[in-house]
Amino acid sequence: MKNKSLISITDFSTDEILRILEIAEEFENNPEPHLLDGKVVATLFFEPSTRTRLSFESAVNRLGGRVIGFSDPNVSSVSKGETLKDTIKIVSNYCDLIVMRHPLEGSSRYASEVANVPVINAGDGANQHPTQTLLDMYSIKKTQGRLDNINIFMVGDLKYGRTVHSLLQAMSPFNPTFHFISHPKLKMPDEYKRYLDKKGVKYYEHEQFTNIISEADIIYMTRVQRERFSDLMEYEKTKDMYVLHNYMLENAKPTMKILHPLPRVNEISQDVDSNPKAYYFDQARNGVFARQAVISTVLGLKK
Amino acid sequence: MDKSELKVTAIKDGTVIDHIPANDLFKVVRILNLENLDNQITVGVNLDSKKLGKKGIIKISDKFFEDNEINKIALLAPDANLNIIKNYEVVEKRSVQLPDMICGISRCMNPKCITNSEPMITKFEVVSKRPVALKCCYCEKITDAQHIVIE
Numbered sequence: 169m170k171n172k173s174l175i176s177i178t179d180f181s182t183d184e185i186l187r188i189l190e191i192a193e194e195f196e197n198n199p200e201p202h203l204l205d206g207k208v209v210a211t212l213f214f215e216p217s218t219r220t221r222l223s224f225e226s227a228v229n230r231l232g233g234r235v236i237g238f239s240d241p242n243v244s245s246v247s248k249g250e251t252l253k254d255t256i257k258i259v260s261n262y263c264d265l266i267v268m269r270h271p272l273e274g275s276s277r278y279a280s281e282v283a284n285v286p287v288i289n290a291g292d293g294a295n296q297h298p299t300q301t302l303l304d305m306y307s308i309k310k311t312q313g314r315l316d317n318i319n320i321f322m323v324g325d326l327k328y329g330r331t332v333h334s335l336l337q338a339m340s341p342f343n344p345t346f347h348f349i350s351h352p353k354l355k356m357p358d359e360y361k362r363y364l365d366k367k368g369v370k371y372y373e374h375e376q377f378t379n380i381i382s383e384a385d386i387i388y389m390t391r392v393q394r395e396r397f398s399d400l401m402e403y404e405k406t407k408d409m410y411v412l413h414n415y416m417l418e419n420a421k422p423t424m425k426i427l428h429p430l431p432r433v434n435e436i437s438q439d440v441d442s443n444p445k446a447y448y449f450d451q452a453r454n455g456v457f458a459r460q461a462v463i464s465t466v467l468g469l470k471k
Numbered sequence: 472m473d474k475s476e477l478k479v480t481a482i483k484d485g486t487v488i489d490h491i492p493a494n495d496l497f498k499v500v501r502i503l504n505l506e507n508l509d510n511q512i513t514v515g516v517n518l519d520s521k522k523l524g525k526k527g528i529i530k531i532s533d534k535f536f537e538d539n540e541i542n543k544i545a546l547l548a549p550d551a552n553l554n555i556i557k558n559y560e561v562v563e564k565r566s567v568q569l570p571d572m573i574c575g576i577s578r579c580m581n582p583k584c585i586t587n588s589e590p591m592i593t594k595f596e597v598v599s600k601r602p603v604a605l606k607c608c609y610c611e612k613i614t615d616a617q618h619i620v621i622e
Binding site: 275277293294295 | 579581583584585586588589590591607608609610611612
């Protein structure tokens with residue numbers, strides 16, 4: 169996987185994904201603070217995303233690498249009208265790896281074509297955010313001890329949420345069962361349901377929380393954004409229907425964990441935070457290990 | 472030879488592209504970059520056609536297209552026929568076949584796609600040939616037949 173860019177989760181085969189998850193585990197158990205000695209990683213954030221940027225920069229720093237880059241495109245040459253191509257061409261002379269986030273879809277794929285160094289996509293508009301998927305999978309594997317036969321409930325905005333779409337694709341080879349809980353307007357798009365049909369993956373749709381969440385191994389919560397509703401009254405009426413409260417978890421499996429890509433607004437009640445089933449903050453920590461694994465793999469330092 | 476073909480002059484050697492939807496004729500001219508050819512070219516438009524109602528036809532003297540050059544027009548004219556003419560005789564008839572990849576030609580219908588803001592060439596995987604559906608290699612969104620915009 170050396171010199172291979174990671175733009176979309178489908179760029180990696182299932183075997184390659186499994187290897188990344190193994191390497192993430194190795195880093196968690198055995199930090200390697202000098203692995204990236206002498207390496208420079210550029211983090212180019214053409215739109216702000218503090219959480220993702222800090223996670224990547226922490227991953228590089230903990231491996232002993234150096235970071236250059238920008239977190240606000242207004243200070244870079246982009247504001248002077250330079251094309252993305254020129255920016256990427258120049259920066260790839262200065263570093264061994266580019267991590268980029270950009271508001272336009274497809275920008276990272278294009279960057280990977282013009283750069284002389286590997287590119288890791290840290291989010292291109294509503295399109296892809298593959299390291300999020302890898303850290304979600306790492307969290308599932310770590311908490312459940314396996315990836316096979318997991319019962320996953322996805323809740324909230326299933327129409328626009330790119331994290332749920334990528335996770336669904338990446339988990340499909342492992343015989344999962346999906347339950348989708350969403351407002352009818354934010355249902356899982358047909359193209360992903362067709363994808364699951366084709367792969368023979370079982371899924372069920374619900375318009376509200378059901379008693380069978382007691383069967384869940386993973387509840388994957390997502391944020392419902394106000395902007396998704398043209399009718400604000402409808403948003404106000406429905407927003408509380410998809411909130412997870414502590415009392416709803418009474419009959420849940422002891423091993424069940426709640427994931428959330430964060431930031432959370434109100435879809436997980438604060439009283440859930442102290443429940444040992446709440447895993448979303450640890451999930452963010454796993455993101456550093458997953459990103460360390462991706463970075464060291466594309467640099468050819470781990471095989 | 473059908474009657475409509477007689478309305479435009481026969482050529483000695485070259486290619487006749489027949490059964491082009493009349494509305495798309497000039498787009499096909501553009502895709503094939505015919506404006507920049509020095510060859511003799513006859514263009515007929517709004518000719519009667521049993522199959523299409525109104526059709527267009529293009530005759531290009533002394534020009535024989537490579538497959539990858541000509542197949543691009545299947546995007547707009549999936550029913551187009553090619554007649555290869557040598558010494559006034561049709562020596563070969565071919566239909567056009569949409570290739571698996573399309574570079575340039577169409578724009579991506581996603582306004583948030585990078586290809587709509589950078590000076591770059593679009594690239595699509597043809598995920599369905601009829602009706603045409605193009606998957607952008609950059610933003611991964613589908614541009615369907617109704618939304619194909621020729622650059």
